[in-house]
Amino acid sequence: MQLIACPWCGQREEIEFSYGGQAAVAYPADPASLSDEQWARFVFFRDNPKGPFAERWVHSAGCRRWFGAVRDTRTYEFLSVGPLSATTARPSVLPEATP
Amino acid sequence: MADTSMLVRHPLEARRTQLTELSAELDGVALELETPVAAVDLRLDPADPGPAAVADVAGGPLPAQPDTWTELVAGQALRLGPDEWLLTSTAARPEDWEFGLDEAAAEFGGTAVDVSAQRTTVRVRGASARRLLASGCAIDLRPASFPRGRCAQTLLGQAGVLLVAHGVDTRGDDDLQLFVRPSFAGYVVDWLVDAAQEFRRPT
Ligand SMILES: [Zn+2]
Numbered sequence: 274m275q276l277i278a279c280p281w282c283g284q285r286e287e288i289e290f291s292y293g294g295q296a297a298v299a300y301p302a303d304p305a306s307l308s309d310e311q312w313a314r315f316v317f318f319r320d321n322p323k324g325p326f327a328e329r330w331v332h333s334a335g336c337r338r339w340f341g342a343v344r345d346t347r348t349y350e351f352l353s354v355g356p357l358s359a360t361t362a363r364p365s366v367l368p369e370a371t372p
Numbered sequence: 373m374a375d376t377s378m379l380v381r382h383p384l385e386a387r388r389t390q391l392t393e394l395s396a397e398l399d400g401v402a403l404e405l406e407t408p409v410a411a412v413d414l415r416l417d418p419a420d421p422g423p424a425a426v427a428d429v430a431g432g433p434l435p436a437q438p439d440t441w442t443e444l445v446a447g448q449a450l451r452l453g454p455d456e457w458l459l460t461s462t463a464a465r466p467e468d469w470e471f472g473l474d475e476a477a478a479e480f481g482g483t484a485v486d487v488s489a490q491r492t493t494v495r496v497r498g499a500s501a502r503r504l505l506a507s508g509c510a511i512d513l514r515p516a517s518f519p520r521g522r523c524a525q526t527l528l529g530q531a532g533v534l535l536v537a538h539g540v541d542t543r544g545d546d547d548l549q550l551f552v553r554p555s556f557a558g559y560v561v562d563w564l565v566d567a568a569q570e571f572r573r574p575t
Contacts (some may be wrong), residue, residue, distance in 0.1 A: 281438050281453060281454055282438060282439060282524070282525075283438070283439075285510070285511070285526070286510035286511075286526075288510075288527065289510075289526065293553075299402040334525065334526060334527050334532050335524075335525045335526060336452065336454070336456075336525065337440075337453065337525075338453055338454065347484060
């Protein structure tokens with residue numbers, strides 16, 4: 274068990290947090306134009322580096338806020354935490370579907 | 373509209389006597405069910421001037437620091453997140469509390485929602501109150517790092533709770549307040565009763 278530094282609450286026990294997968298997976302600019310294979314790549318395929326990995330975490334049992342973290346996948350050590358970068362945000366207005 | 377305030381009961385009302393009797397047998401720990409209060413969840417941009425405007429209606433300043441709370445005229449303002457507060461009132465009716473705060477928050481793009489039934493409160497008092505809670509809570513509860521004015525959403529045993537530190541009184545008795553979801557309240561009280569066994573007065 275280790276402590277994770279929530280950007281809002283500070284150091285808290287690991288069990289208070291949930292994992293949210295790889296950070297900075299950009300939402301496709303034009304989702305409707307993707308082939309099934311391209312869509313599957315966006316939905317299911319993630320990097321799996323050995324070393325520092327940018328991830329999303331949520332402090333589910335505390336402030337319930339999402340944040341970004343860089344974690345070393347070899348040692349489980351958190352190298353940094355901070356706000357989610359803008360590139361991970363889903364566009365608030367999706368492009369209109371073409372009939 | 374019919375006055376429903378008389379119908380508000382603590383979800384664990386049936387266990388009040390058990391807790392009173394147990395507390396009499398404990399050394400430095402007293403467990404008590406708190407009277408339900410009106411509570412509103414406020415979501416608001418923390419940048420000026422929204423919080424100050426809502427504070428006028430709430431009857432006291434909103435806490436500016438993470439994990440802290442302030443006293444209102446008749447209640448508490450607890451900071452739950454960067455843009456979230458829990459505002460309680462012992463005086464207002466829940467619907468009035470929500471209406472007034474929502475009106476003030478709406479002007480700054482915020483909202484206030486009545487969550488009076490979302491949490492219920494248990495009070496843990498006594499010189500050993502912190503030691504009792506520390507046996508099931510990972511955050512540092514020593515008075516130096518969790519003084520009066522601090523609060524924290526965390527886990528007690530397996531249940532999510534909102535822990536609130538009140539002052540240490542002149543007799544050195546500690547005073548902590550524990551907000552918990554009603555569906556977890558039975559579990560939390562079971563846990564407290566079990567953990568309190570080691571504080572029984574020697575017979
Ligand atoms: Zn947090």
